[in-house]
Amino acid sequence: MFELSSETRVNELEAESPAMMNALMATGIFREGDNSDLTIDALCWGFGLNPLIILNTLARARASEAPSNIDVSELDGLTLTQVVENIESSHHDYLRETLPLIGESIGRVVDAHGANDDRLIDVQTLFEKMSADLENHMLHEEEALFPMVRDMETDGAIKPTRCGETVGGPIACMENDHNVVREELGRLRELTDDYALPKNACMTYRNMLEQLDQFGQNTAIHIHKEEQVLFPGALKAQAALREDPA
Numbered sequence: 001m002f003e004l005s006s007e008t009r010v011n012e013l014e015a016e017s018p019a020m021m022n023a024l025m026a027t028g029i030f031r032e033g034d035n036s037d038l039t040i041d042a043l044c045w046g047f048g049l050n051p052l053i054i055l056n057t058l059a060r061a062r063a064s065e066a067p068s069n070i071d072v073s074e075l076d077g078l079t080l081t082q083v084v085e086n087i088e089s090s091h092h093d094y095l096r097e098t099l100p101l102i103g104e105s106i107g108r109v110v111d112a113h114g115a116n117d118d119r120l121i122d123v124q125t126l127f128e129k130m131s132a133d134l135e136n137h138m139l140h141e142e143e144a145l146f147p148m149v150r151d152m153e154t155d156g157a158i159k160p161t162r163c164g165e166t167v168g169g170p171i172a173c174m175e176n177d178h179n180v181v182r183e184e185l186g187r188l189r190e191l192t193d194d195y196a197l198p199k200n201a202c203m204t205y206r207n208m209l210e211q212l213d214q215f216g217q218n219t220a221i222h223i224h225k226e227e228q229v230l231f232p233g234a235l236k237a238q239a240a241l242r243e244d245p246a
């Protein structure tokens with residue numbers, strides 16, 4: 001598996017992740033045609049920069065990179081209201097049901113093994129934060145963006161919500177939240193070695209890792225549906241209404 005470090009070469013980054021490569025080029029320390037055989041370490045010190053700063057930037061870019069293997073063709077041909085219903089039933093309901101259950105599983109594993117493994121405490125702290133972030137995030141979507149989308153399709157106009165009366169405001173907030181969640185999911189994968197089962201793991205441990213893995217996958221699909229289908233669809237619908245008010 002690819003591991004980002006100060007010894008990573010620029011050409012390895014290029015092969016691994018367009019998002020990390022773009023982030024590197026945006027810093028201005030590497031340009032098209034430069035020697036891509038250099039390591040991050042050599043490249044940074046050549047500019048008098050501490051490589052840790054660039055590595056953090058690259059890790060953030062990697063965490064926010066949209067996975068390319070997610071299939072959302074089940075949404076093809078649906079109205080935006082139906083897309084919202086799909087997201088609510090497949091993802092918001094799923095999270096409300098499973099977040100407390102996963103929290104309980106983590107608690108049991110921490111009670112049994114936390115004294116010997118600090119990373120389990122970090123998993124618990126991180127998951128508690130993610131749960132709270134996601135609860136707030138879903139509420140925000142359900143109180144602002146989702147009603148706006150339904151209004152556009154049923155009434156041809158948006159009723160003002162706590163986030164104003166255009167979809168752009170809530171969408172910008174939602175994208176910001178998604179980036180935070182993506183980074184947190186990346187950290188969760190790091191802390192659990194990609195949900196790998198430790199030797200001699202008990203059933204409770206196994207169960208917790210399976211739940212976390214499933215939670216990560218469901219959340220990646222959830223975010224993908226919103227960013228790739230719902231948000232652009234809502235912006236397009238709003239632009240069409242402005243051009244041709246009902």
Ligand SMILES: [Fe+2]
Nearest residue numbers: 087138141226
């Ligand atoms: Fe959502």
Ligand SMILES: [Fe+2]
Nearest residue numbers: 141174223226
């Ligand atoms: Fe969302």
